[in-house]
Amino acid sequence: MLEPTTTQLRNSLRQTFRERRKSLSLGEQQEAAEALLEHYKTLPITTGAKRVAIYMTNDGELSTLPLIDFLWSQNIEVYLPVLHPFCDGYLLFVSYTKDSLMLANNFGILEPILECHKICPVLELDIIFTPLVAFDEKGNRLGMGGGFYDRTLEFVSKRNKCESNPSFNKMADVSTQQKNAPTLVGLAHDIQQCLSLPTEAWDIPLPYIVTPTRFFNFTHNM
Numbered sequence: 001m002l003e004p005t006t007t008q009l010r011n012s013l014r015q016t017f018r019e020r021r022k023s024l025s026l027g028e029q030q031e032a033a034e035a036l037l038e039h040y041k042t043l044p045i046t047t048g049a050k051r052v053a054i055y056m057t058n059d060g061e062l063s064t065l066p067l068i069d070f071l072w073s074q075n076i077e078v079y080l081p082v083l084h085p086f087c088d089g090y091l092l093f094v095s096y097t098k099d100s101l102m103l104a105n106n107f108g109i110l111e112p113i114l115e116c117h118k119i120c121p122v123l124e125l126d127i128i129f130t131p132l133v134a135f136d137e138k139g140n141r142l143g144m145g146g147g148f149y150d151r152t153l154e155f156v157s158k159r160n161k162c163e164s165n166p167s168f169n170k171m172a173d174v175s176t177q178q179k180n181a182p183t184l185v186g187l188a189h190d191i192q193q194c195l196s197l198p199t200e201a202w203d204i205p206l207p208y209i210v211t212p213t214r215f216f217n218f219t220h221n222m
């Protein structure tokens with residue numbers, strides 16, 4: 001019998017892990033969302049963040065609503081992903097406030113309506129919390145299969161690698177005043193962890209993953 005291809009394996013894992021998170025009860029979802037918020041408050045990587053991209057919960061994903069309320073209460077600017085209207089497969093990050101008018105995208109996920117002055121360029125964000133379907137012990141991320149985050153964040157990941165190189169400032173001749181690239185942090189239920197994911201060349205591994213109970217730092221792998 002033929003071995004399954006990487007794409008087949010990834011699709012099968014995607015199905016399994018989507019079912020797994022969708023089978024959580026409403027009570028379990030609410031508990032997880034509250035625990036995530038309490039956990040967030042203890043995390044050193046979020047200290048000083050002023051502009052944070054996050055997501056509108058869909059498909060059994062870890063709910064971000066209590067966290068978003070908390071970010072607003074701290075006067076931290078919140079941004080949500082919006083499907084790019086011209087560049088297929090890319091995301092824009094648009095300001096989300098209590099007054100935002102929302103519209104469902106092609107996948108039924110609510111997005112703030114797109115107004116140019118409300119877009120935050122990716123490099124001006126401090127943290128990007130990404131949704132994910134499954135993650136493994138190295139920080140590899142399996143998403144919904146559209147490649148949106150992989151495409152949009154490809155240059156951020158390359159830049160972060162550069163910045164962790166001690167000779168970066170000399171090589172690129174940039175002043176230390178230049179803002180760092182945003183920190184990429186995956187958000188997930190604990191049950192979304194697996195041992196090892198089959199990866200593809202375009203996958204962007206995550207340096208950090210936060211669950212309601214655990215904080216993973218994968219920067220030593222990068």
Ligand SMILES: Nc1nc2c(c(=O)[nH]1)N(C=O)[C@@H](CNc1ccc(C(=O)N[C@@H](CCC(=O)O)C(=O)O)cc1)CN2
Nearest residue numbers: 055056057058081107109131143144145146147148149
């Ligand atoms: N909450 C949230 N927002 C997000 C993402 C995400 O994963 N979660 N995305 C992360 O990239 C982008 C949207 N990507 C998505 C890709 C596929 C499907 C989806 O439901 N696919 C259906 C098939 C739909 C169709 O073919 O029309 C499916 O697989 O059942 C949803 C979102 C941007 N916003």
Ligand SMILES: Nc1ncnc2c1ncn2[C@@H]1O[C@H](COP(=O)(O)OP(=O)(O)OP(=O)(O)O)[C@@H](O)[C@H]1O
Nearest residue numbers: 141142143144145146147148149150151154200202
């Ligand atoms: N940087 C990129 N440039 C061009 N195509 C890409 C890039 N990243 C991903 N893709 C394409 O997107 C498709 C889906 O990729 P993948 O299965 O890794 O998505 P995903 O990480 O699960 O989804 P998402 O990031 O939207 O949550 C692949 O067919 C791949 O060819």
